[in-house]
Amino acid sequence: MADNLVIVESPAKAKTIGKFLGSKYKVVASNGHVRDLPKSQLGVDEANDFEPKYITLRGRGEVLDRIRREAKGAKHVLLATDPDMEGEAGLHSPSSILQEQNRLSPARGRKLCAWLRTARGLR
Numbered sequence: 001m002a003d004n005l006v007i008v009e010s011p012a013k014a015k016t017i018g019k020f021l022g023s024k025y026k027v028v029a030s031n032g033h034v035r036d037l038p039k040s041q042l043g044v045d046e047a048n049d050f051e052p053k054y055i056t057l058r059g060r061g062e063v064l065d066r067i068r069r070e071a072k073g074a075k076h077v078l079l080a081t082d083p084d085m086e087g088e089a090g091l092h093s094p095s096s097i098l099q100e101q102n103r104l105s106p107a108r109g110r111k112l113c114a115w116l117r118t119a120r121g122l123r
Helices: 011-021 061-073 085-100
Strands: 004-008 025-029 076-081 109-113
Touching: 004 011, 004 061, 011 025, 025 061, 061 085
Parallel strands: 004 025, 004 076, 076 109
Antiparallel strands: none
C-alpha cells in the first residue's frame, strides 16, 4: 500500500497524475460529486445552527467506500482540487466524510491545486 493517497475529481486526472508521482502515491478519483442536499426535504438542520444535511448520491457509495479504505492505510491524504468552484465542491464531500470518521486530520491531510498536469508542473 502506498504511503500517500491523492484524491482527484476525475479518473483521467488520476491516471495521468499517478504516472508522474510513482509508487509512493496512490491516486484515486472521486468521479465528481458524491453527496448532495436532499431534494425532497429541507437540506439543513434548523435546530443545529442550519447544519447541512447531505445524502450520498445513488451509486456513489462504492466510490466513498474505496476512498475510505485507501485513506485508512495512508500516512498522508492529499486533496488535489481543480482551481475553480466546481473542483472545490467535488472534493468537499470526500474530505468532510474522512474528517467525520477521523481518517483525515490536519496532521495527515493536505490540499493542493491540481491544475498542473505535467511531470514538471507537479514537482
